[in-house]
Amino acid sequence: MSLKLICICILCLTLTINAAPSKKQVADTLQECLNPVKGNKVFPNDAVYSQDIIDENTRITFKPAVIVYATSVEDVQTSVKCATTLKIGITARSGGHSYEKYGTGGRDGVLVVDLANLNNITINNSKKTAVIGAGNKLGPIYYTLSQSGFLIPAGSCPSVGVGGHSMGGGYGLYGRKFGLASDHISSVNMVNANGDLITASTDENPDLFFALRGAGGGSYGIVTDITFNLSPVPPTVTSFTLTYDPSKLQLTFDAMNQVGTSLPAEMTISLSISPNNVQIVGVHLGSSESAQSALKKFIKVSSPTDTQFNEETFFASVVRMGFQGFQGTINPTHHPNSFKAKSFFVKSPGLSSAGVQSINNFLNTIECSTFAEFDLFGGGAANSIAPDETAFVHRDTLYLIQLYTTLTGDESTDKICLDKLTSFGITFQKRFTSYFSYQNYIDRDLQDWQHRYYGSNFERLTKVKQKYDPKNLFNFPQSIPTSAN
CATH class of the missing domain: 3.40.462.20 (Vanillyl-alcohol Oxidase; Chain A, domain 3)
Structure with a gap:
């Protein structure tokens, strides 16, 4: 065998070994990694996939690698660790109202963590606070809180998810009296890029707490629940x-x-x-x-x-x-x-x-x-x-x-x-x-x-990003980057 032929054979072998995995191989690997997740997982070949990728805006459609319907914080943590291990994008979907479909990644091939099942609402009447799962919609929140005589100020559309809404500010028809939804947040629990559950408040990770209240819609991690300070429902x-x-x-x-x-x-x-x-x-x-x-x-x-x-x-x-x-x-x-x-x-x-x-x-x-x-x-x-x-x-x-x-x-x-x-x-x-x-x-x-969204706060937000997500795991076309440059 000539030296030239040997070189060609070696080159072919190398290309074969380094060939990109097929979609099926990726799906199989992802499915295996997500096996510990207790919630439902919807892959592109599943019958319900085409329906499950429909959000509020049908102008654009992205095709996730999988949709994980998390039923616990542990499901979220497993999903984040899989995304890190397999080097694929990951995003959270709270209510599915992102105007640019960032709840399904803003691009194809992303691991979507749907938070709809993280919908507990725990009210502390004496402290006038409520721990609200990030998958709750505004309508049920208004109803549940009002039954105990409380409210949080938020928007009018009942199907909007509180996770994205409050992390972006959250203005509504009670705003002039009470302010934004984000102004009433006292703490946030979030799964970070390492898959750890951390808390952000004035006492713990205050820099992250600053960032989440207005720029927290998917840029820093996956928010699992939010503690709100409550206001009394007016009698009339x-x-x-x-x-x-x-x-x-x-x-x-x-x-x-x-x-x-x-x-x-x-x-x-x-x-x-x-x-x-x-x-x-x-x-x-x-x-x-x-x-x-x-x-x-x-x-x-x-x-x-x-x-x-x-x-x-x-x-x-x-x-x-x-x-x-x-x-x-x-x-x-x-x-x-x-x-x-x-x-x-x-x-x-x-x-x-x-x-x-x-x-x-x-x-x-x-x-x-x-x-x-x-x-x-x-x-x-x-x-x-x-x-x-x-x-x-x-x-x-x-x-x-x-x-x-x-x-x-x-x-x-x-x-x-x-x-x-x-x-x-x-x-x-x-x-x-x-x-x-x-x-x-x-x-x-x-x-x-x-700067149109974050003004003079933008550079500060990038520093928080660099600290909590230096490898930019949580990213979409308009997420906070790790550098202002």
Whole structure:
């Protein structure tokens, strides 16, 4: 045999030995590693796989290597150790509401740890605290806590998972009185990159505790449960709706800008505009009489065509504001759809008349169904915390805007809509809003997201990442990196 032929044979043998493992080999190895997990495991060949990878946003789909339905902290720890050993990505899914599908990794081939079964809620009445499993949805949390006379401030959508929601801040219709969900966290239990369960609080790992409250959505580890400080449920709550003539839109913004921050902290309002529809929904933690009294000046300035006030219990208000998101008493329902969203924070004195006209023109010309939502943020508890006290930096804002576009399913039309939304978002931000956006309305296309989501806290967050996850095991397209460079 010639030397040349021997070399070729050796080369072929080397290539064979070093060949990448097949998908089946990877799946078999992963399945063996995950064998100690007691929860269900769904692999790509399983019949339910195609259904289980569907989350709230159907615009994009990623194909995980496996979905692990953890039933215990030990299941989470085993999953993390397998991901480390096999060098594959890992992510947590709490409610499946990530706008960019980061709950399934933001890419193919990731090990997804679904936390839905980590849904215990343990209330300590004397301490006025609750330990809440990270897989709980907001609807059942509101219900369970209210049965004991308590609440945490959070969002309106009942099917949103508390894990992702509170780790990104968590604003909602009780925010002006109580602040963000993250502001009420007293400690967090998290499985780190080594597979160890650690606690973050003001006393233990305080640097991690800082980071998790605003930037903790999957960047540092897998949160398994959260301890919240509870607030008392008010005896009476008034939900209200103010309807407006779309041609008088500017009057509504005049009221938001001029009167909004002077509304009592017990009242939070959200303005929604779309073609031919302008409406404010709100919640007042008090009687209908006191709500109408508090809104007297606002109503005078904005001139609604119709007003409705509903005095009810706290949980009845939660259900009403859940916008048909409940099935039966407390079970939240998902409504998957294909969408894209942008967000903007507006500081005082608010959106100018040119800004109002700009967004109204956009809503009336884009080919896809689109609405804009303005959540009053200013004049409340969320503004009273320093921007560097937690990772949530957006403390000096007047209101938060969300632009939400529902796609049609027609590829060419949807491309036009997405291009228009992106172009408008860039121009609108430069001309009319602050530089910042809301991390819970995460947008993969956002330029300089590092500073638009985290501002002056970003470099500090990367140092925390370097300390707790130096090998960047927990990563997705917009996770906190190990370096600010």
